[in-house]
Amino acid sequence: MKLSQHDIAKLKPYRFFDHTNPLVVKETFASVFNDERQALIELERVCEVMNAPDLKVAASIFMKRYAFLPVITLYSMTMLKKKLNPSIQNISFIDSFENDMWLPSIKFQSMSSIDMDTDYPHLREKLYRELFAQHIYGVMDTLSRVTKLSKLIMWENIGIYLFWLYESLLEENKDPMIHRLITEDFHFLLDDQNAKLFGPYNHNPLKRYFHEKRYFQQYDAHVRVRSTCCFSYRLDEKENRCKTCPQACKKLR
Structure with missing residues (x-):
């Protein structure tokens, strides 16, 4: 099923790109980060756009912007009960600026989704593996090889926004049932038993920062x-x- 206009409206505050928006300044496909040479070219462009002093700084700030991909994906999972497709082939970034600051929007090439109410635990685990182990970790690994930036910094750059997301949702939603569901997903995010869903880890790479x-x-x-x-x-x-x-x-x- 496709995302409804109501769903899109809920996701837009998290830099979700609405396909009806005709303003596309520059579109970069996330798949460039599967290749070190292409990743370096894109990172050099981003370095210039954000006026970063070197590639290591650019990579760190880029990963802070990239963090809104998991924010969008997990918001959709928890609040809309819809599984988006977070594969690297389905994601691109649209250049956008706010007060001269580079804040790209996240574009899902296909906005189809799966109703997670059919089998929430199984689909949640599947989504995590696709999002983190198969996508985010690969991007981090490429950036780390190209710039020598520590993955520890990159994981914390993502973690701070996911902690903010779930803590904000808990603050905003006082209904006991909704509050319980948000809490369960927050605990899942930090559970050491889910370490392998983030990549080749024995411990959850986000838990250490909470x-x-x-x-x-x-x-x-x-x-x-x-x-x-x-x-x-x-x-x-x-x-x-x-x-x-x-x-x-x-x-x-």
Whole structure:
């Protein structure tokens, strides 16, 4: 079945590309990251577009943008009960900008979906394997070989957005039944028993980054401090660090 207009409206806040949008500046197919040479060409382009100082910084920020692919896919799974096709051949990126910041939209070439209510546990596991082990891990592996960027940084770049997604959904949905279903999917995301669904791992690569939030008076907010630095500050001439940056938070303690 195809996504309905209601489904598309729900996904658009997460940078989901609506096929009815005629504005396509530049489309890049995710499959370029199956090949190191093509990946390097694309990464050099992205480096120039985002004005990054080097390819390692560009790769890290790129993976933060890439994180919205799992955000869209898991939102659809949890809230719409629809399994999208996250295969690398089905995904492309559409250049878009906000305040001169490169924030690409995620395009699903085919917007067909499978009703997950038919066999939710089986389809959830299948979706995870397709999304992470067969797609995301491969992209990370290519970027790591091309730039020497640690996969630890890339996994945390993805994890922070998925934690934000599920914590936001839990905050917004107070209905006990919906709240329970969101909680179950959140636990599944962090379960060590699902390590193999993310790639050749014995431990869940996201679980290590799910720390308790700490209160910082300077921010008047509870913050989950990162374990790794994503290098976002190197895109800023003033070198302002994220409030979740381990180096920035260390100075505030």
